[in-house]
Amino acid sequence: MKKxxxxxxxxxxxxLVELTRGARLDPRLGAEALAALNALxxxxxxxxxxxxxxxxPDVVTMNSVVRIRDLDTGDADDYxxxxxxxxxxxxxxxxxLAPIGTAILGYRIGDVIQWPVPAGVCRLQIEDxxxxxxxxxxxxxxxxxxT
Numbered sequence: 426m427k428k429x430x431x432x433x434x435x436x437x438x439x440x441l442v443e444l445t446r447g448a449r450l451d452p453r454l455g456a457e458a459l460a461a462l463n464a465l466x467x468x469x470x471x472x473x474x475x476x477x478x479x480x481x482p483d484v485v486t487m488n489s490v491v492r493i494r495d496l497d498t499g500d501a502d503d504y505x506x507x508x509x510x511x512x513x514x515x516x517x518x519x520x521x522l523a524p525i526g527t528a529i530l531g532y533r534i535g536d537v538i539q540w541p542v543p544a545g546v547c548r549l550q551i552e553d554x555x556x557x558x559x560x561x562x563x564x565x566x567x568x569x570x571x572t
Contacts, residue, residue: 431472431531434559437487438474441465441521444508448522457543458522464541465527472531480559483534487521490556491529496537496548503555506530525549 433441445462448454454462485491487506494501504519506529512520519526528540529551538549554560 431468432480432484432533433469433472433474433531434477434480434486435474436477438469438472440487440508441469444522445469448509461522461524461527464524465522465530468527468530477559477562480557481533482557482560483554484557485529485532485551485554486557486559487530488558489554491551492553492555493525493529494550494552496550501552504529505556 445466448458448462451458480486485506487508490503490505492501492503502517504517504525506521506526507518509520509522512518512523521527521530524540524542525547528538528547528549532538532551534551534554536551538551539546540549
């Protein structure tokens with residue numbers, strides 16, 4: 426399976442780099458959390474950074490709501506990809522620092538991702554991007570352009 430280059434906004438890239446740097450200062454940081462930070466850093470530095478208006482509508486960005494199918498179980502769920510302070514699994518808000526959150530950032534509808542999680546390796550498919558802030562902002566600008 427060929428790995429696709431991830432797409433991320435310049436602003437999200439900057440915020441996430443700052444987040445990972447700050448998280449490394451936490452003295453309670455365990456091996457699993459450090460591995461997640463390293464994985465996110467690797468994804469960030471290999472990503473293609475673009476302006477918000479240049480993000481394709483099928484890309485998972487921060488604060489996107491996405492439908493993800495677990496290819497091993499067949500289950501599909503909708504999740505919002507958020508910064509750690511807003512994570513709430515009860516409300517299907519998944520932190521970008523969680524293994525699944527890191528796995529889906531920057532991928533597109535139809536992409537299949539194999540990603541290590543505490544229970545092993547999961548295979549996920551991005552089925553849909555139900556909400557993407559960049560697309561919503563562009564739609565709002567277009568709606569206001571005719572007034």
